[in-house]
Amino acid sequence: MAPKKREGALTGYRVLDLTDSKGAYCTKLLADMGADVIKIEPPCGDLGRKMPPFLNGEPHPEKSFYFLYRNANKRGITLNLESDEGKDILKKLAKSADVLVENFGPGYMDSLGLGYDVLRGINPKLIMAGITEFGTDGPYRDYKGSNIVDFALSGVMITSGYSGKVPTLLPGTPAYDAASVAADIQILAALFCRDTIGKGQKIDVSVHEAARHGLYPWSVTIYSYSLTPGGPLPMPEGRLGAQIFPVYPCKDGFVRVVAITPRNWQALVRVLGSPEVLLMPEWENFIYRVGNADDLYAIMVEFTTKFTQIELWEAGFREGVPIAPIYDIPTFVNSADATARKFFIEVDHPVAGKGQYPGPPYKWTETPASVRRAAPCLGEHNEEIYCGELGLTTDDLIALRYDGVL
Amino acid sequence: MSRAALEGVMVISFGQGAVVPDAGKILGELGANVIKIESSEHLDFVRTLGPKNEVAGFNETNRNKRSFGVDLRTDKGKDLVRRLIKMSDVVAENFRGGVAKNLGFDYESVRKFKPDIVYISSQGFGSGGPHSDYPCYGPMLSSASGMLSIWKQPDDPYPAGSNSPLPDHMASKHAAIVILAALDYKRRTGKGQFIDMAQTEVAAALMGEKYLEYTMNKQVPQPMGNRCPYAAPHGCYPCQGFDNWVAISVFTDEEWRSFGKAIGNPAWTQDTKLADIPGRLRHVDELDKRMAEWTATREAKEVMELLQSAGVAAGVVQRAPDTMNDPQIAFDKALIELDHPTVGKRLYPNIPFHMSETPPAPSSLAPFLGQHTDEICRELLGISDEEIKGLKEGKILESP
Numbered sequence: 001m002a003p004k005k006r007e008g009a010l011t012g013y014r015v016l017d018l019t020d021s022k023g024a025y026c027t028k029l030l031a032d033m034g035a036d037v038i039k040i041e042p043p044c045g046d047l048g049r050k051m052p053p054f055l056n057g058e059p060h061p062e063k064s065f066y067f068l069y070r071n072a073n074k075r076g077i078t079l080n081l082e083s084d085e086g087k088d089i090l091k092k093l094a095k096s097a098d099v100l101v102e103n104f105g106p107g108y109m110d111s112l113g114l115g116y117d118v119l120r121g122i123n124p125k126l127i128m129a130g131i132t133e134f135g136t137d138g139p140y141r142d143y144k145g146s147n148i149v150d151f152a153l154s155g156v157m158i159t160s161g162y163s164g165k166v167p168t169l170l171p172g173t174p175a176y177d178a179a180s181v182a183a184d185i186q187i188l189a190a191l192f193c194r195d196t197i198g199k200g201q202k203i204d205v206s207v208h209e210a211a212r213h214g215l216y217p218w219s220v221t222i223y224s225y226s227l228t229p230g231g232p233l234p235m236p237e238g239r240l241g242a243q244i245f246p247v248y249p250c251k252d253g254f255v256r257v258v259a260i261t262p263r264n265w266q267a268l269v270r271v272l273g274s275p276e277v278l279l280m281p282e283w284e285n286f287i288y289r290v291g292n293a294d295d296l297y298a299i300m301v302e303f304t305t306k307f308t309q310i311e312l313w314e315a316g317f318r319e320g321v322p323i324a325p326i327y328d329i330p331t332f333v334n335s336a337d338a339t340a341r342k343f344f345i346e347v348d349h350p351v352a353g354k355g356q357y358p359g360p361p362y363k364w365t366e367t368p369a370s371v372r373r374a375a376p377c378l379g380e381h382n383e384e385i386y387c388g389e390l391g392l393t394t395d396d397l398i399a400l401r402y403d404g405v406l
Numbered sequence: 407m408s409r410a411a412l413e414g415v416m417v418i419s420f421g422q423g424a425v426v427p428d429a430g431k432i433l434g435e436l437g438a439n440v441i442k443i444e445s446s447e448h449l450d451f452v453r454t455l456g457p458k459n460e461v462a463g464f465n466e467t468n469r470n471k472r473s474f475g476v477d478l479r480t481d482k483g484k485d486l487v488r489r490l491i492k493m494s495d496v497v498a499e500n501f502r503g504g505v506a507k508n509l510g511f512d513y514e515s516v517r518k519f520k521p522d523i524v525y526i527s528s529q530g531f532g533s534g535g536p537h538s539d540y541p542c543y544g545p546m547l548s549s550a551s552g553m554l555s556i557w558k559q560p561d562d563p564y565p566a567g568s569n570s571p572l573p574d575h576m577a578s579k580h581a582a583i584v585i586l587a588a589l590d591y592k593r594r595t596g597k598g599q600f601i602d603m604a605q606t607e608v609a610a611a612l613m614g615e616k617y618l619e620y621t622m623n624k625q626v627p628q629p630m631g632n633r634c635p636y637a638a639p640h641g642c643y644p645c646q647g648f649d650n651w652v653a654i655s656v657f658t659d660e661e662w663r664s665f666g667k668a669i670g671n672p673a674w675t676q677d678t679k680l681a682d683i684p685g686r687l688r689h690v691d692e693l694d695k696r697m698a699e700w701t702a703t704r705e706a707k708e709v710m711e712l713l714q715s716a717g718v719a720a721g722v723v724q725r726a727p728d729t730m731n732d733p734q735i736a737f738d739k740a741l742i743e744l745d746h747p748t749v750g751k752r753l754y755p756n757i758p759f760h761m762s763e764t765p766p767a768p769s770s771l772a773p774f775l776g777q778h779t780d781e782i783c784r785e786l787l788g789i790s791d792e793e794i795k796g797l798k799e800g801k802i803l804e805s806p
Contacts, residue, residue: 162562339535358610362603366599
């Protein structure tokens with residue numbers, strides 16, 4: 001017998017996952033920690049299956065990297081929630097579930113007769129989390145969100161990108177992931193206190209509200225601190241990434257420098273061999289460097305290009321100035337750190353085959369988080385769950401599939 | 407008054423910068439008793455980024471916790487902190503690698519006197535690799551993880567990232583998540599454990615599909631800027647005024663027709679070559695130019711409202727004053743005013759948690775260094791006022 005796989009911290013909890021790409025990261029994090037996440041897709045499949053990039057560039061419902069990565073560790077069933085039989089089946093599943101997560105939009109679950117008030121009647125211990133774009137009520141309630149629009153509204157995009165050019169999207173789905181982690185925090189807090197308070201609860205997450213809290217909660221506070229009664233308004237926030245955390249070319253690519261204090265700067269000068277032109281005392285002042293970033297860049301390039309990324313990285317550590325290489329994705333995958341930590345995990349998917357997936361970003365001594373199974377093929381676990389757990393027969397499954405329920 | 411979700415949970419935070427302090431803020435928001443261990447000698451560097459007690463970032467990130475001012479280099483100071491840890495459920499640290507061990511507060515040391523502790527340690531590169539001792543800040547996480555390499559417009563000379571320390575504040579949420587899961591495991595089994603989180607790996611985890619492009623397709627992912635491979639228009643377009651922008655995304659042909667109608671069906675929106683997704687993607691350069699010409703004479707908020715009322719996703723590229731005037735943010739009470747003794751009334755993001763049975767209590771102010779030293783000595787450590795005075799004179803404890 002194969003050795004029993006070690007359990008995760010959340011092993012034993014069951015999560016019904018009705019999300020699409022907006023909430024996939026929420027349930028992925030729970031699944032990585034061992035929760036039994038059952039992804040419930042409409043019979044035509046989750047829209048996430050259509051999201052590029054694809055294996056070998058070939059659009060195919062089992063080959064979307066977005067879907068494969070964000071749904072690993074989950075089991076998958078199909079269910080048409082808009083059919084009467086589908087609603088009954090969901091209610092049966094809700095009986096034994098600890099958590100249900102959905103991102104349909106305000107009022108949709110209620111309109112199906114599957115709102116929290118109904119489901120908690122079936123299972124008072126159920127924790128139900130709803131992720132909406134703009135909240136369940138309010139002036140933007142019916143507004144549409146999207147990855148780029150939600151990032152724009154988060155207050156971070158205005159700071160993101162090259163100075164003087166267009167604000168730039170952060171790769172991935174940042175606002176949705178910020179909402180997902182806000183949902184996770186509340187779900188886990190609700191699980192923690194469930195036995196004490198004797199019941200589950202309803203959790204609402206608005207992407208619009210959670211995105212700024214999740215990505216960069218300082219923006220309004222910094223602005224608010226810079227207001228003085230009767231004083232001038234602060235400069236409008238812009239894109240100063242390259243001025244504040246400068247990027248310099250070196251022999252084999254680019255590095256990024258985080259030099260804030262005078263000591264950081266002095267260390268940087270030593271790293272570069274203490275050239276005369278950098279010893280001018282004004283350069284020690286961070287604000288002066290930010291204000292004269294173009295001039296400084298022109299001077300720095302001559303010295304930074306004498307070194308490799310690794311040389312600058314290591315010399316920065318020795319001297320006391322944080323410097324990091326700007327790695328492309330292959331270099332990170334093959335880096336000594338990712339290798340030593342076994343960050344990438346081999347996952348074997350019946351259609352997409354074997355691949356090295358990024359694992360959970362943490363190591364646990366007692367209950368390891370891991371990638372234990374590949375993302376489900378569409379309806380892969382219908383028989384296992386509907387027949388094995390709800391007592392349906394394979395004939396029932398055939399009939400329900402014919403009726404468009406599964 | 408309803409109960410807080412984490413009532414009775416005690417957390418010792420050796421946090422500095424953003425990641426562990428922000429995680430502590432969140433646990434505090436949920437009702438945990440969070441104690442920040444600090445001293446003038448071992449100062450959270452964010453305290454030094456401006457005038458004393460007036461650093462916005464510090465005062466935002468360190469809400470909902472108390473400060474215990476103690477010199478960890480002294481045996482007596484260590485002893486007091488050990489006593490606090492014995493009463494606690496969680497220890498969180500993000501010292502530079504190796505520092506916790508030198509102080510005698512790494513997991514191996516702590517578990518000897520508190521076997522069931524949930525201990526989270528978070529360095530930039532995590533432990534076990536060659537750079538585990540390297541200090542690390544948010545902008546370095548995006549650099550070393552590969553995130554920054556694709557966070558740019560294709561024609562930018564190099565990736566500039568952002569002046570905000572992304573993805574620090576997402577790493578902090580991951581820290582809060584693992585602490586909560588480990589706390590729940592401890593509640594059920596009595597077992598604590600050690601969790602070692604690498605912040606570079608959080609950056610990678612947020613865009614895992616990009617790594618599969620390399621590991622499975624053997625391709626180096628390229629920056630896409632604001633474009634989307636299956637939608638157009640999809641971008642940020644300039645508006646009236648200085649550096650004002652609106653983001654617009656059109657996914658379906660129906661949305662494209664709604665967009666045209668909303669802006670009065672100018673001829674270019676009726677061009678048949680733009681009628682479907684493949685056509686709009688093929689002519690995306692021309693499309694983006696037309697979009698920018700149309701938005702340039704309008705206010706971002708006006709564009710957002712016009713398009714949203716037509717069912718097209720659009721949003722102002724907000725800066726702080728836009729957020730402060732956002733009607734949905736006002737409706738959600740997503741900003742909260744707190745009156746700080748030295749900086750006065752200022753705005754902070756409110757807790758975005760909406761829990762029906764355990765609604766979080768209002769946020770409390772970030773502490774001065776050592777603000778709660780006396781209180782913690784009296785309440786938790788049972789130390790007399792006279793003894794507290796002596797410990798302060800001996801430079802073991804400090805308070806404002």
